Amino acid sequence: MTDVEVRDLAPGLWIWRCENWQWRPGVDWEPVVTCTCVESGGVTLVLDPLAPPAASEVWRRLDTRPPAVAVVLKPDHLRDLDAFVRRYGCRAMGPEPEALARAVPEDHLPEAEIQPLHPGDRLPGGILARDDGRDAHETPLWLPEQRVLVFADALTERGGELRVWTTPLLEERALPALRALLDLPFERVIISHGEPVHTRAEFERALERAPWPPVA
DSSP: OOSOEEEEEETTEEEEEEEOTTOOTTSSSOSEEEEEEEEETTEEEEESOOOOOTTOHHHHHHHHSOOSEEEOSSGGGOTTHHHHHHHHOOEEEESOHHHHHHHSOGGGSOSSOEEEOOTTOBOGGGOEEOOOSSTTSOOOEEETTTTEEEOSSSEEEETTEEEEBOOTTIIIIIHHHHHHGGGSOOOEEEOSBSSOEEEHHHHHHHHHSOOBSOOO
16 A cells, blocks of 8 residues: 555544554554544644655645644554654653653654653543553543544454454453443544444444454
8 A cells, every 4th residue: 555545534533544664574463554633622633643655645634734732642653753743843742751662662762752641631622541451551532522532552453343452451451441431422433453443333342352363
């Protein structure tokens, strides 16, 4: 896939999908991943942003409504944060420095100063960080204006089904935290890997399915 897919989901919410330069053969995810742009409370934010080609529609859209905040939901989703901070002078939010240092090679650590993001934090525009139940392995976001939850890797799509990505704390922490999100009036979820947009009903079914990867 050389082109970038841009998909409008709701007023003030769109995604782009492109090849991740971090992909390599043998990893358990496809080369094409999803990034999100949301405008909430008059503030534009990009979530887990990956730089598209220079002539992409993504840049044209963002140049028109520049992001004020770039957010990293998960340490190994640092992706191209610095490119967005340099281009737009936006604020960076994301994992604690120690978490980034464990997940990212030293020569890929960001130049940008990242404001740590924790469950319960309210971001600019009224967006809320939630608990993933895995010791902040990632911080999903609740977009109240669009009634959407955005995840990094807590869920994945495989064979047309939304699945919870397994973790040693699955039964004790992760599933209870994901079920707690059902208290929110969300209508859709966005994920990074596989088909990116899923309904609330599909999220509910994912909580009842066996996690990914299947047990051998």
